Amino acid sequence: MSVAVLVPWRPDGGPRQAVWACVRARWEAIHPGWEIVTGACPDGPWSKGAAVADALQQTTADVLIVADADVWSVGTPFAVEEIRTGRARWAMPHQLVRRLTPEATQAVLAGAAMSGQPTQETHPGTPGGGLVVLHRDVLEGVPLDPAFTGWGQEDQAWALALETLAGPMWRGGSDLFHLWHPPAARRSRAVGSAESLARYRRYQAASGQTAQMRALVAEFCPTPLEGSPMTYRYRNANTGDEVEYRHRNARLEMLPNWSRIAAPQPVKTRSEPEKTEPKTPAPPAQDPPSSSPPQEPSARDSKGVWVEYATSRAQDSDEVAEIAALTKAELIDRYGTTP
Incomplete structure (x- = not known):
């Protein structure tokens, strides 16, 4: 299956520009076979849902990674594999979000590894936020709500809709690194606006109730x-x-004689006709020049730093999976070049 990274993006001419250039460089260097698509929303208030919908129209890929422009997780290939094999319909690779300090972000922009950098805070990742992997049919049938504008609540609402209509989320154990930039305007640390909070309350009321959630999603899908x-x-x-x-x-997943398999495919639930011709992708947006991929660590750096560097050089998901089991000495021996 083809894979595309969908990034909701609006150039600002400021720090976010450099952050996205750095993150895009990593996508290109580590996953060269994945398409990268930036999506925009109309002039006026920012709408992540509208930007993701725009990106979706530019690709025909089967597996879609909806990723913010300022985040990175080495566990993304594992989430992609869960979707590709049919073991899950939507997935997130991370448990924790590690928000880097401004100084740490500058070091990463200069080529340093993300692992081991100082953080402003570390907290559990919000379901639906940061980086989500899902099959195309799921994103087409449960899109992000474009009615959320500005910052806040759209990710949480999306997660409730996905859980209700697409089923349980697969979640990996990796970290999600968030590069620093000035925060968006918001009502408070947790709430974007009164309007977004009120709309989110509707998703909370519909959570777990298929008919009610479908009616809410049908307002824009x-x-x-x-x-x-x-x-x-x-x-x-x-x-x-x-x-x-x-x-x-968790118990069965730890036992050697039990393994997860793909669940039977659900009966086709959407009535639109089958696509007979692929969509013609729109020309890619012109983004800032990419920065260089991570530099080779020194022998003094931690194993985590070496794991990130080795992952950046891996050729496929099988090699990524093997890297996690190597010792630091084995990582240096296999991926190091400096005597």
């Missing part, structure tokens, strides 16, 4: 998913038995 939540399915290699759960079963 002509073909919302009907709602056939996906289950987590496991097979016993010794007996052939298969079981299903609404959520991940």
